[in-house]
Amino acid sequence: MVTIMDVARAAGVAPSTVSYVISGKRHISTNTRMRVEQCIRDLGYHPNAGARALASSRTNVLALAVPLRADVNLSVIMQFVSSVVTAAREHELDLLLLTKDNGSADLRRVASSAIADALIVMDVESADGRVPVLSALDRPAVLIGLPEQPDGLSCVDLDFTAAGAACVHHLADLGHHHIALVGPSPAVHRRGTSFARRFRHGYDSAAAERRVHVTAHPCGPSHDSAEACLDQLFAANPHVTGLVVHNEAVLPDVLAGLSARGLRVPEDVSVVAVCPDNMADLGAIPLTSVAIPAPEVGDLAVRMTIGQLAGAPAAEVRLLPPCLTRRQSTAVASAAR
Numbered sequence: 001m002v003t004i005m006d007v008a009r010a011a012g013v014a015p016s017t018v019s020y021v022i023s024g025k026r027h028i029s030t031n032t033r034m035r036v037e038q039c040i041r042d043l044g045y046h047p048n049a050g051a052r053a054l055a056s057s058r059t060n061v062l063a064l065a066v067p068l069r070a071d072v073n074l075s076v077i078m079q080f081v082s083s084v085v086t087a088a089r090e091h092e093l094d095l096l097l098l099t100k101d102n103g104s105a106d107l108r109r110v111a112s113s114a115i116a117d118a119l120i121v122m123d124v125e126s127a128d129g130r131v132p133v134l135s136a137l138d139r140p141a142v143l144i145g146l147p148e149q150p151d152g153l154s155c156v157d158l159d160f161t162a163a164g165a166a167c168v169h170h171l172a173d174l175g176h177h178h179i180a181l182v183g184p185s186p187a188v189h190r191r192g193t194s195f196a197r198r199f200r201h202g203y204d205s206a207a208a209e210r211r212v213h214v215t216a217h218p219c220g221p222s223h224d225s226a227e228a229c230l231d232q233l234f235a236a237n238p239h240v241t242g243l244v245v246h247n248e249a250v251l252p253d254v255l256a257g258l259s260a261r262g263l264r265v266p267e268d269v270s271v272v273a274v275c276p277d278n279m280a281d282l283g284a285i286p287l288t289s290v291a292i293p294a295p296e297v298g299d300l301a302v303r304m305t306i307g308q309l310a311g312a313p314a315a316e317v318r319l320l321p322p323c324l325t326r327r328q329s330t331a332v333a334s335a336a337r
Contacts, residue, residue: 002045010039061094062305063116065130067101067123071185071221073248076292077122079276080144083298084120091306104133111137118305120144124155126192140308142301145194152315154308156300159319160195163290164202166324167244167272170288172210175333176242176270179207180233181216182226182254184247189218199246199274213237219247226253230261241333246274248292255283266331277325286327293320 008015013036020026021036028036039045064084066077081097088095096116098106107130110116117139121130124145134141135151143155171179181203183189184196200216207214215236219229229250234240243258245251251273255265263269265285273280273289280289300318 002043004045007036007039007043007045010043011036058117058309059115060092061096061116062088062302063096063098063107063110063119065098065106065119065121068099069101069123069187071187071249072123073221076248076276076279076294079292079294080122080298083295084302086295087299087302091302093302093306104130107133107137111139118142118309120301120305124157124194126194126197128194140305142305142308144297144301146198146317146319147194150315150317154304154315154317156297156304156318157195157320158293158297159321160198161202161205162319163274163322164199164204164244164246165206166202166290166322167274168203168206168210168212168214170272170324170326170330171242171244171270171333172206172212174242174270174330177212177333178237178239179212179214179242179244180237180240181214182229182233182243182245182247182250183216183218185220185225185249186218187220196246203244213239215240219250221247221249223250223253226250227257230254230257234261241269242330243269243271244274245271248273248275248279251275251279251287252283255285265329268334270330270333272324272330280325280327285329288325288327288330290322290324293323296320 004015004018008018013032017028017032018036021028021033064081066081085095100106107119110119119139119141121141122144124143124147126148128147131147131149131151131153134153141153143153144157146155146157168179188196215233217229217233219225245254258265258269265271271287273287275289276292276294280287
């Protein structure tokens with residue numbers, strides 16, 4: 001097992017210098033610190049988590065704020081939570097889960113009690129009241145989501161603007177001129193949730209670019225809401241041949257509703273879903289989809305948080321490009337055929 005003495009010997013410094021580089025309790029010259037850090041990586045040295053916490057006054061705990069609301073798809077949310085947990089454990093960190101919708105109160109409590117070293121915050125709104133609070137706290141923070149004004153906070157998310165555009169471009173390439181969006185719950189829009197607004201912006205912009213007719217219809221997370229949404233969108237435009245479903249909770253209900261109306265997928269209506277890949281493969285017809293990259297986003301959020309704890313100098317925004325996978329639910333529009 002590699003010890004701190006081995007690292008010190010390889011770097012040509014005292015063991016106490018290695019300790020100070022790890023803990024950050026004393027200033028070490030840049031050249032020396034970089035040399036020690038390189039030796040740590042080369043030798044594969046992993047300091048004991050308990051000793052590291054005592055030396056640095058750190059808890060080795062990350063707090064994840066993820067308000068659980070009635071209108072969110074719990075299975076998808078838990079994929080993000082699971083990815084953060086997995087990434088944290090790989091770095092010998094534990095996770096404190098904050099699930100109440102308490103706004104900034106829980107964030108202030110965590111920061112004031114020093115029960116976690118840093119915060120990761122989900123369900124970000126475009127004008128999120130938690131952002132200025134996080135900016136003022138003495139704890140590193142990373143947002144899974146992108147507010148309009150990040151206020152110097154690091155953010156990571158899927159590029160939902162590009163995702164909305166990718167769905168329209170895919171259907172337009174197949175000759176679909178009338179497209180409808182089954183969007184997130186009305187409550188999501190009322191809260192001003194960032195991902196919904198960004199997706200809609202990309203959807204509308206691509207429609208204008210491709211000169212296709214589009215409509216958008218928020219849909220609550222229930223079977224009855226899905227039925228009402230389908231009635232609404234076909235009443236608004238009976239010529240719809242392309243459907244984008246950006247609402248994982250009602251995806252099975254939408255597919256069932258199309259079948260109940262005598263509409264075949266993809267012969268009559270092509271469907272593009274925005275969902276994790278495992279959901280796209282669940283039904284009788286594998287769905288063309290833009291993947292929700294929960295594992296990648298969770299891992300990046302943890303690594304960005306660790307970078308801040310290590311003294312990363314500047315905030316960064318990382319938006320992952322969308323990956324659209326064509327499966328059996330999209331085909332050339334019937335009119336084009």
